[in-house]
Amino acid sequence: MQKKIPMRQCTGCREMKPKRELIRVVRSAEGEISIDTRGKKPGRGAYICNSPECLKKAIKSKALERAFGIAIPDEIYLSLQQQMGVEEDDRS
Secondary structure (H helix, E strand, O other): OOOOOOEEEEOOOOOEEEHHHEEEEEEOOOOOEEEEOOOOOOOEEEEEEOOHHHHHHHHHHOHHHHHHOOOOOHHHHHHHHHHHOOOOOOOO
């Protein structure tokens, strides 16, 4: 019998994908936003594909802000871009 694969929805493209293929952004109980590379941090999580296009869509639609109910610091977007290999700052 095959093990069930957990699926999560990308906040950029809104597609359901396996959890391991996505990057998790987490808001702690104190309201601190961080990138969860291991997927184990406690708090509210939102997921995004490892794709610059999905990040652009999420930034444009303010999807992460809506998921957490607070403003997302620029450092989080910059570290997501670095993790995805995006060089320039494409936020508009």
